Amino acid sequence: MTAPTTDRSTVTEDTGVADPTKLAHLVAGGIDLVMRARVMGFPVNALCGHIFIPQQNPDDFPVCQRCSEINDGVGSGTDTVRAT
Numbered sequence: 001m002t003a004p005t006t007d008r009s010t011v012t013e014d015t016g017v018a019d020p021t022k023l024a025h026l027v028a029g030g031i032d033l034v035m036r037a038r039v040m041g042f043p044v045n046a047l048c049g050h051i052f053i054p055q056q057n058p059d060d061f062p063v064c065q066r067c068s069e070i071n072d073g074v075g076s077g078t079d080t081v082r083a084t
């Protein structure tokens with residue numbers, strides 16, 4: 001009873017809202033910021049408000065829908081990078 005590996009209580013498949021740690025978020029600030037955050041281990045702020053330390057390959061995860069919507073709203077002038 002020491003390994004709770006199947007916590008599904010926070011995942012609601014009906015609305016498509018998944019665990020934010022299993023999504024690729026969009027981070028404003030460019031690839032340099034994300035790379036430094038990954039190497040040095042400091043958190044970054046995603047467009048959707050999720051704060052996290054980039055540690056994984058974003059190609060392995062679906063893009064956060066909220067980040068995507070917000071990015072569409074601000075237009076293409078913002079330098080956003082996918083990070084997970």
Ligand SMILES: [Zn+2]
Pocket residue numbers: 024025026046047048049050064065066067
């Ligand atoms: Zn997001």
